[in-house]
Amino acid sequence: MLAHYLARRLTQLGVVLLLVSVAVFSIMHALPGDPVQLMLSGAESGSVTPERQEELREEMGLNDPLPVQYGRFLSGAATGDLGTSVRLRQPVLDLILDRLGSTLALSLGGILFAVVIGVTTGVLAALRQGSWIDGFSRLLAYAGVSMPLFWLGLLLILMFSFWLPWFPPAGSEGWRSLVLPSLSLGLVSAGVIARLTRASLREVLVEDYIRAAWAKGLPKRIVYLRHALRNALLPVLTMLGLQFGAMLAGAVVTETVFSRPGLGRLVVSAILWKDYPLVQGIVLFMAAMYVVVNLLVDLLAAWLDPRIRDGAPA
């Protein structure tokens, strides 16, 4: 049953990636601007002749018809070759892999903060409904949803780098440089997770099997942690998969604010420079990563809850 489920999801993955490749290729080529001219537009004295620009365009294969360029991109991608960056002149896959570690560390750090802060606050809020911690979890959710990520990042830098010089405001060396960017990413998701945990736990706590657990005289810790929280966290797990996508998107902003190298900054500069192969490669890679993470989360949920893999309503 699980194998069938997996096969269906993998087929969907292929279709999603194909559609993403078409979309990103079309959008990039519909946008105004010529990569060669852009590459030279900020050059210091405008010395490069139009003839030389044309030669560079030809050498980079930018004069080929669009279907040819798309075919080249797709066939390359199918064999793991995402092409060569127009501006950086390096294989796109190498550039992605170079920066993947930094972005993954940031995203996982963000997830860690989101889970620790979100689940802890959510549980406390559920157990103490109407208390100040419940109010705090609501405030956290509102703040997380409404506060722009760059602003949150700047506030954290102001407080914990400039006023209290505990963490570096920029860079990627050592674990200390990871704390503030991860915290800013995590805080955005923590509020959502806190509210979801609270709601889910409240629902579970009135289920019959919890009453049965109380009736058996089980200690509080066992009832809350083993029976209630374990079941309450299933929707949170699904939410985490979705939040991973938000983390990747948030990395674009966070990496810029905290001057960290990563896929986010790489894709921003690639878009600005109209570096077709690099944008296409990164978007495709990130889409694949997002889909795969969600697939893993679904599989985990299916493994934890037989009702999901059997197609029954959870």
Next chain:
Amino acid sequence: MSPPVPARTIALSLSVLVGCGSPDNRGEADDELIIAWPASREPASLDGHIEPYQTAWLIDYMIADPLLIIGPDGEFHPALATAWSSNEVADEWTFVLRSGVVFQDGTPFDAAAVRYNVERILDPATRSGEMAAHVGPVERVEVVDDTTVTLHYAAPWVTVLDAFRRVPIWSPAAAEQWGIEEFDRHLVGAGPFLLEEWVPNDHVTVRRWDGYGGWNSIAREAGPARVERVTIRFIGEEAVLGNVVRTGNAHIAMNLPTAYIDDYRDAEGFSLLTGYQAGTGLQMVMNVRRPPFSDLRVRRALLYGTDQQAINDLLYDGHFLVSDGPLNTVHRCYREGSADTYPHEPETARRLLEEAGYTDRDGDGIREAYGVPGVDDGTPLRVRWTILDREEMGEAIQAQWRPLGIDVAIEIVPGPVQLEMVNARDFDLIYERQRSPDPMLMDMLWNSAHDVVGGWAWTGFVDEELDGMVSRLREIPDQEMRCELAREAQRIIMENALMLPTLSEPIFYAVSDEVLGFELASEGQFYFVHNVELPRTH
């Protein structure tokens, strides 16, 4: 009762983190100079033969001495070449090279190495855009002997010195070993520092090379640099860049945002350095192909109606330089008379607009065209101000031109859109800036032969006299004569009001007093770290 607040846990965590914090925010090696750059200034490649941006050459300056430099005094000085000369027509240039120099990999620097570097730049496989254009149409590089090399050009090439002060001279052995794609992470030259690592989007670190002989005229001692390491950090956020020196996270911040100047000016423990960049300044080119700027009177009216000094004072506390012509005031070929050509005379501007057929008949404060060729009667006088950033400058212009009866529409566009608009010749006033101490840029910008897609002459103005004059800048080697030509060209451009000069943005550096020996070059974007010391650390 509510569960106990995890306050103690939070406090404990914070105290652990505080304990891990270092009192010195730089937290790096003791003798390491840290320079913060805006992330936007990070080059795509560190190999200056390939990368078209000055910042790559600035990094290369630490790793590879060029043949010559432009010193802080604006003059050419020896580096790996001790002397140079050209024949009368400037199609043969000879460099006498310093003897006894080796590259960082131990291989000798000689005439063959110079030939290799020139040929590498011109090799189509290198795909060099800007540097190949600077080096020019070299037909042959002749190795006369180990310390003499002659470049034979297909045509007179008068900007050879300006070109070769940019060209990093790489070790041929290392360049061959790593190839075009890999070499920029393994640069080997004959400069004061070895490339230690480049983490793109993060930092570049170079380490002192103990074999350096102080071959660059800027070096005060015939030996290695004094500082152990130099790290350039690329900062993505303006607010962070503005604070990193003050908070001790860097020694120097290059391109300090204007908003942070006051934090460093006259502040104890810091100095604020200002570098100027010879070139065009932030000029707005007028599209003379169509109304309203096809009419000289309208173009002149804008120049008479603009008070750049007031804008400078209002927006930038007077820190920027007011430009008054196609070359800014720090350019050695600047034309003195430009400042007097169009004094701020709003009444003259109004009169010219009236004469051109623009009158406000409906009383809404904006003039309409009446009897203007190619324009429907009653069409409001509305001009588009197209620029990449500095919206505030457009707003100040809006405020100055509104009383003249001109409606300004500000268009802030990204670079790709700007270029598309230029290619389609779809603009009224558009931003264009080029930087170079050589007047050759006048040819690129104002010769109508370059009014093609991919060219840099955008205005659409065609004038044989101007074209001929700026073309000659490519042929005449004498620097003073070239400046005279450039000044004459500036006169024609201003008489025809082809552009609106605005301001020149200086480059501000915040420098900690811990740093000694940091020197700006004559061009603001260049500096030298050959003599830098960090006495605090000793």
